[in-house]
Amino acid sequence: MLKNDLLLRAAKGQEVERAPVWLMRQAGRILPEYRATRAKAKNFVEFVKTPELAAEVTIQPVDILGVDAAIIFSDILVIPEAMGLPYEMIEAKGPRFPETIQTQADINKLKIAEASDLDYVMKALQLTKKNLDNRVPLIGFCGAPWTLFAYMIEGSGSKTFSKAKQFLYTHPDLSHQLLEKITQSSINYLKGQVASGADLLQIFDSWAGVLSEKMYYEFSLSYISKICDALSPLVPVTVFAKDAHYAVKKISETSCHSIGLDWTIDPLKARKEAGNKTLQGNADPCLLYASEKAIIEETHNMLRSFGKDKYICNLGHGLYPDLDKEKVKLFVDVVKEFKW
Amino acid sequence: MLKNDLLLRAAKGQEVERAPVWLMRQAGRILPEYRATRAKAKNFVEFVKTPELAAEVTIQPVDILGVDAAIIFSDILVIPEAMGLPYEMIEAKGPRFPETIQTQADINKLKIAEASDLDYVMKALQLTKKNLDNRVPLIGFCGAPWTLFAYMIEGSGSKTFSKAKQFLYTHPDLSHQLLEKITQSSINYLKGQVASGADLLQIFDSWAGVLSEKMYYEFSLSYISKICDALSPLVPVTVFAKDAHYAVKKISETSCHSIGLDWTIDPLKARKEAGNKTLQGNADPCLLYASEKAIIEETHNMLRSFGKDKYICNLGHGLYPDLDKEKVKLFVDVVKEFKW
Numbered sequence: 001m002l003k004n005d006l007l008l009r010a011a012k013g014q015e016v017e018r019a020p021v022w023l024m025r026q027a028g029r030i031l032p033e034y035r036a037t038r039a040k041a042k043n044f045v046e047f048v049k050t051p052e053l054a055a056e057v058t059i060q061p062v063d064i065l066g067v068d069a070a071i072i073f074s075d076i077l078v079i080p081e082a083m084g085l086p087y088e089m090i091e092a093k094g095p096r097f098p099e100t101i102q103t104q105a106d107i108n109k110l111k112i113a114e115a116s117d118l119d120y121v122m123k124a125l126q127l128t129k130k131n132l133d134n135r136v137p138l139i140g141f142c143g144a145p146w147t148l149f150a151y152m153i154e155g156s157g158s159k160t161f162s163k164a165k166q167f168l169y170t171h172p173d174l175s176h177q178l179l180e181k182i183t184q185s186s187i188n189y190l191k192g193q194v195a196s197g198a199d200l201l202q203i204f205d206s207w208a209g210v211l212s213e214k215m216y217y218e219f220s221l222s223y224i225s226k227i228c229d230a231l232s233p234l235v236p237v238t239v240f241a242k243d244a245h246y247a248v249k250k251i252s253e254t255s256c257h258s259i260g261l262d263w264t265i266d267p268l269k270a271r272k273e274a275g276n277k278t279l280q281g282n283a284d285p286c287l288l289y290a291s292e293k294a295i296i297e298e299t300h301n302m303l304r305s306f307g308k309d310k311y312i313c314n315l316g317h318g319l320y321p322d323l324d325k326e327k328v329k330l331f332v333d334v335v336k337e338f339k340w
Numbered sequence: 341m342l343k344n345d346l347l348l349r350a351a352k353g354q355e356v357e358r359a360p361v362w363l364m365r366q367a368g369r370i371l372p373e374y375r376a377t378r379a380k381a382k383n384f385v386e387f388v389k390t391p392e393l394a395a396e397v398t399i400q401p402v403d404i405l406g407v408d409a410a411i412i413f414s415d416i417l418v419i420p421e422a423m424g425l426p427y428e429m430i431e432a433k434g435p436r437f438p439e440t441i442q443t444q445a446d447i448n449k450l451k452i453a454e455a456s457d458l459d460y461v462m463k464a465l466q467l468t469k470k471n472l473d474n475r476v477p478l479i480g481f482c483g484a485p486w487t488l489f490a491y492m493i494e495g496s497g498s499k500t501f502s503k504a505k506q507f508l509y510t511h512p513d514l515s516h517q518l519l520e521k522i523t524q525s526s527i528n529y530l531k532g533q534v535a536s537g538a539d540l541l542q543i544f545d546s547w548a549g550v551l552s553e554k555m556y557y558e559f560s561l562s563y564i565s566k567i568c569d570a571l572s573p574l575v576p577v578t579v580f581a582k583d584a585h586y587a588v589k590k591i592s593e594t595s596c597h598s599i600g601l602d603w604t605i606d607p608l609k610a611r612k613e614a615g616n617k618t619l620q621g622n623a624d625p626c627l628l629y630a631s632e633k634a635i636i637e638e639t640h641n642m643l644r645s646f647g648k649d650k651y652i653c654n655l656g657h658g659l660y661p662d663l664d665k666e667k668v669k670l671f672v673d674v675v676k677e678f679k680w
Contacts, residue, residue: 211604
């Protein structure tokens with residue numbers, strides 16, 4: 001049994017003594033310990049594929065920062081790769097797909113991934129679970145189908161994802177075919193993650209914000225909803241749709257348990273829209289550049305706005321690489337020590 | 341007197357026969373005629389600084405696309421340059437500042453720009469005004485102080501503008517000093533634009549979306565408001581704060597005349613929040629990749645949502661470079677031919 005199950009209780013809307021806290025991108029980026037482990041692999045993709053290394057960096061923030069959950073170290077792009085579309089990670093630039101999806105034939109060639117195609121993630125989860133020794137819950141994750149689709153068409157990151165959006169506008173039928181294949185792969189993948197020890201799942205829709213509201217519901221949320229339906233009977237599921245400010249109510253109508261918010265969303269407004277779903281977020285990552293006084297004050301304000309129950313404290317996006325570890329730890333401590 | 345003053349009447353909330361239409365980034369990018377003129381200058385900065393060339397490309401979309409307004413071809417970064425911080429434009433990458441602002445001394449060294457420091461823009465406006473022969477109104481513009489600040493600190497474009505935001509968090513006093521200097525420069529610049537023939541002004545806050553709501557009001561909208569107060573007694577002023585979805589009501593409380601919306605904002609919701617201010621926008625630029633049928637249908641839906649009055653039809657962001665000129669012209673024609 002978990003020694004600290006605050007996250008699971010908060011996600012399910014059960015009573016808690018205090019709000020749990022974890023940080024997106026806590027595994028990696030800011031910790032010197034991470035960079036030391038990272039140096040053992042020849043490149044990012046190999047790093048992700050080595051269960052011992054992935055498990056090691058997954059546990060580091062639990063030891064060093066004292067967060068209330070571990071999130072498995074991996075990448076959302078393992079799914080396209082398992083479907084037959086490999087990616088590279090270009091240092092300081094981001095992901096790149098040497099081949100992209102452009103035609104019906106390209107989509108036909110993609111396989112629906114099974115959990116066994118992502119055995120290295122399953123092994124990393126199992127090893128992490130064992131080494132965590134039930135101290136805190138282990139979070140599994142995947143990218144939302146739209147976000148994966150965006151990379152698979154565009155071939156890399158983009159400010160506008162105009163090629164991926166052009167594909168939605170010009171090939172709506174093909175788009176739905178591809179999104180469906182990604183969705184089925186993601187469901188298989190997440191079921192495997194739960195079988196391998198994930199206690200909670202998060203779906204990251206990093207590029208939600210480039211779509212209009214209408215297109216978001218048609219091409220993104222409908223597929224997220226399918227994933228929630230398949231997984232939420234097993235473990236709590238969090239949906240984080242960055243910059244989809246209009247979608248809180250619609251996300252709350254899926255079978256997810258909690259809704260991640262970026263820092264442009266007002267907590268009180270989100271509470272009204274989210275019904276009885278738990279909320280997660282939403283400090284500006286840049287707050288952690290500020291003075292200790294400002295960090296404490298703003299974090300207290302945020303905690304008061306969200307309230308103790310049905311709340312998971314986090315940032316509104318991932319940690320930035322140049323943040324000071326001590327400031328990040330301060331944020332975690334402030335949440336843990338807050339007098340509710 | 342203007343032969344077509346639809347834009348001015350719409351901006352002021354006066355009656356119109358139909359909604360006016362123009363397109364952000366209409367001068368440049370998609371037109372082969374633009375690229376021919378562009379080739380006459382040795383680089384982008386020189387191009388912007390040559391009034392004859394700037395006037396030529398400003399008028400091209402009026403002739404070719406039939407839009408209801410011209411917007412002067414220039415760049416928002418002419419203000420930092422006039423203050424003493426020159427920029428470069430790197431092909432396919434975007435702007436870069438060889439020197440950035442980091443200290444009190446850096447801020448002290450900046451001058452408050454006068455309209456005369458931007459004589460080349462004044463000349464371009466005068467020449468455009470003359471050659472337009474009052475066919476349509478001429479729009480002048482500037483970047484919002486926060487957006488210029490973001491480039492001046494960060495030194496280039498960025499997904500997060502984390503350095504610029506770090507400066508806000510760690511040096512709020514210096515930030516306000518710099519924003520005030522940019523604001524004063526922008527007011528001088530826009531007054532000069534009006535004196536040189538601008539019939540309407542737009543303030544582009546391209547990087548509004550990276551700030552939290554609270555920081556947006558403190559570090560951005562307060563300065564935009566000062567600019568509106570100085571200019572709106574002279575000509576109509578439009579504020580376009582991209583991705584500041586929460587701010588429509590607060591923007592409507594400034595002395596601006598109209599509010600630009602990106603494509604993630606629901607027209608009906610914006611109407612409720614905008615009081616009696618005119619709205620501008622907000623088609624997804626990627627809609628113009630779609631079939632003719634889809635363009636016509638979605639544009640009609642948008643027009644019906646906004647309604648004829650207090651409305652300026654536009655995209656929700658600038659045109660993308662690879663859009664088909666014929667599709668863009670179709671969008672303009674659909675708006676002009678709509679039966680209200």
